[in-house]
Amino acid sequence: MGARGSTxxxxxxxxxxxxxxxxxNKPIGARPTxxxxxxxANTGSGGVAGFATIPNGxxxxxxxxxAxxxxxxxxxxxxxxxxxxxxxxxxxxTTGEGPNSPGWGSPFPEGGLEYGASLVVTDQSSLExxxxxxxxxxxxxELELVRGMDxxxxxxxxxxxxxAPPEADPEELEGETDAGGAGGEGGAGxxxxxLPPKPRLRVGSLPMLPPETLASGRSLLxxxxxxxxxxxxxxxxxxxxxxxxxxxxxxxxSAVATRMSRTRLAGRVGFQALHAVTxxxxxxxxxxxxxxxxxxxxxxxTQLPFGVIAPAPPRLEFTVLGYRANTSAWGLQVLxxxxxxxxxxxxxxxxxxxxxxxxxxxxxxVVVGPxxxxxxxGFWNPSRAVVVDSDPAYVE
Numbered sequence: 001m002g003a004r005g006s007t008x009x010x011x012x013x014x015x016x017x018x019x020x021x022x023x024x025n026k027p028i029g030a031r032p033t034x035x036x037x038x039x040x041a042n043t044g045s046g047g048v049a050g051f052a053t054i055p056n057g058x059x060x061x062x063x064x065x066x067a068x069x070x071x072x073x074x075x076x077x078x079x080x081x082x083x084x085x086x087x088x089x090x091x092x093x094t095t096g097e098g099p100n101s102p103g104w105g106s107p108f109p110e111g112g113l114e115y116g117a118s119l120v121v122t123d124q125s126s127l128e129x130x131x132x133x134x135x136x137x138x139x140x141x142e143l144e145l146v147r148g149m150d151x152x153x154x155x156x157x158x159x160x161x162x163x164a165p166p167e168a169d170p171e172e173l174e175g176e177t178d179a180g181g182a183g184g185e186g187g188a189g190x191x192x193x194x195l196p197p198k199p200r201l202r203v204g205s206l207p208m209l210p211p212e213t214l215a216s217g218r219s220l221l222x223x224x225x226x227x228x229x230x231x232x233x234x235x236x237x238x239x240x241x242x243x244x245x246x247x248x249x250x251x252x253x254s255a256v257a258t259r260m261s262r263t264r265l266a267g268r269v270g271f272q273a274l275h276a277v278t279x280x281x282x283x284x285x286x287x288x289x290x291x292x293x294x295x296x297x298x299x300x301x302t303q304l305p306f307g308v309i310a311p312a313p314p315r316l317e318f319t320v321l322g323y324r325a326n327t328s329a330w331g332l333q334v335l336x337x338x339x340x341x342x343x344x345x346x347x348x349x350x351x352x353x354x355x356x357x358x359x360x361x362x363x364x365x366v367v368v369g370p371x372x373x374x375x376x377x378g379f380w381n382p383s384r385a386v387v388v389d390s391d392p393a394y395v396e
Contacts, residue, residue, distance in 0.1 A: 070262055072217025074393035077121040078260070079136075081113045082276050082368030083253065084241055084380045085227040086140035086202075088112035092151035096135030096208040100159065103137060103151030112143045116352065116368060116384040120392045121214060135208045138253070140228055141201040161201035162230065198232040204253040219260045219391050221309070223276040223366055226252035233379050241370035241380035243278035252278060258309045260364050260390035263316065269323065270314035270362035272390065275304045277383070279371040282306075284335040285385075287323045290345060298323050300365060309364065314390075320357045325350070332365065332385050334372050341373030342383045353387040362390035 081089055090107040109119055139146060139158045146154035206224055213220065227233065227242035229251035235241075243252040256276050263270055273285040282305050287298040298318065301310045324330035325346045332349050334342040350356055357363055369383040376382040 073219075073262060073391075075122070075215050075217055075219075076391070076393040077214055077220045077222060078118055078388050078392060079113075079121065080118045080221070080223040080276070080366050080368065080386055080388065081115055081138075082223045082225050082366070082384075083115065083138060083140065083204075083228065084225070084278075084368075084370055085229070085233055086115065086138070087381070088114045088143060089138040089140050089224075090143055090146065090154070092137045092139065092155055093134045094137045094151070094155070094205065096133060096205065099205070101135065101137075101205070103155045106150050107139065107146060107154050115381045116386050118353070118366075118386060118388050120389075122393050133208050133210050136206040137203060138206065138224060138228070139201060139203050141199065143201075145201055155203060158201040158203040162199045162203055195234065196231045199230060202228045202230055204228040204251055206253070206255045209257075219262055219393065220257060221260050221274065221364060221366070221388065222255055222257045223274065223368060224253070224255050225276050225368070226254050226278050227380070228253050235378035237374060237378060238380075240279050240374050241378060254278075256307045258307075260309070260388075261312065261314050261362055262391045262394070263313050264360060264362060264391075265316045266360050268316045268318065269320045269325070269357055269359050270316050270390070271300045271323070271365065272309050272311065272314045272362070273301045273304060273365040273367065274309040275306050276366055276368050277306065277370070277372055279374075280306065280367075281336055283367060283372065284338075285365055285367065286333050286335070287325060287330055287346070288333050288343075289324070290329060290331045290343065295324075314362055319359050323357075325357045332387075334367055334383070334385060336372050339373075342367075342385065344385065349385055350387055355387045355389060357387070364388050364390050 079091070083089055088111075090112050091109075092103040092107050093105060094101040094103045113119060137151075137155060139154060141158070141161070145161070146157055149157065206222075209222075227238075227246055229242070229246065229248050231248055234248045238248075239246050246252045256274065258274060261270065261272060273283075275283050277283070282303045284302045285300040285304065287300065289295055289297075300315065304310055320326050323346075325332075328345040328347040331343045331345045333340050355363065364387070366386045366388060367383070368386065370376075370380045372383045374380070374383070
């Protein structure tokens with residue numbers, strides 16, 4: 001695969017009011033369950049929704065089950081940066097042929113995609129895939145070091161930096177130790193082990209995707225999950241941040257991909273949730289008052305396993321006002337094992353996500369980060385909930 005065109009026509013699509021329809025996009029592998037008429041929804045947790053959790057480097061494929069009932073529409077791919085150990089990443093498309101697979105085009109988006117942020121791809125032609133599968137690669141670290149480079153040069157630079165990080169100034173290492181003595185090995189006299197210097201750049205590969213991903217007629221959601229790792233990325237609770245199989249030399253970087261529902265109902269808002277936290281048990285997601293109140297809690301989904309989007313179909317009984325999703329008095333909350341582990345005012349979540357929920361549209365809450373509730377006192381990012389438009393290509 002030779003040089004390709006730029007990714008300049010990658011674009012974020014602004015949510016606008018939608019017309020009424022009754023289509024329902026049931027994710028592959030999920031059993032349909034009807035939400036109850038009260039404030040609590042069933043999860044539809046019969047299987048991993050959409051695509052399976054994609055192992056690093058593996059060709060994504062559906063997990064079986066019946067085809068979605070919703071007829072095809074405009075294709076869209078929403079990408080969410082949920083990389084646990086990176087503040088911001090640049091994306092490059094590669095052939096996926098091994099750890100040094102070549103890339104083409106230019107790194108995007110310009111300046112990098114912050115943790116918890118999303119972008120929407122609606123124009124496959126801009127990527128010039130030539131009908132071949134591709135694997136996104138992420139570059140993290142001092143992104144200014146690859147400014148102005150194309151992907152071939154940027155990936156080579158990042159890989160070289162990752163393989164041979166610069167020698168650290170001893171004065172700069174003062175106090176830079178592994179809090180808690182990761183791996184149980186301390187320094188002299190039982191002091192915490194000193195960590196090696198962090199490489200200026202790191203790079204990791206996401207799973208291979210088929211070329212028809214961006215021409216499927218569906219609204220797809222892909223979330224980068226896990227950790228890139230590296231010698232300096234070690235801490236006492238790193239498996240709670242990155243996943244049970246994590247070691248600094250064994251990254252857990254991967255992705256979850258699924259279809260989002262385009263079901264719409266005039267005068268109502270639809271919500272689904274996707275569990276994209278490698279190290280967390282099943283989660284509950286709800287809208288709830290942030291102070292004492294007699295108002296009932298509004299559940300979006302319960303007992304949601306990793307990699308699953310639910311409910312299916314989305315809840316369509318309530319308005320934005322019913323969820324209080326337009327106020328700071330109510331919050332979006334995530335629970336694990338019955339305890340609230342994450343709570344943030346709706347106004348803060350939607351402002352950070354760049355999405356303003358309106359009736360007549362559908363939205364997906366994406367939970368990313370380390371184990372929900374894990375204190376951000378290591379190399380990892382904090383837990384975060386992100387709201388994305390489930391049908392970003394729709395124009396009324």
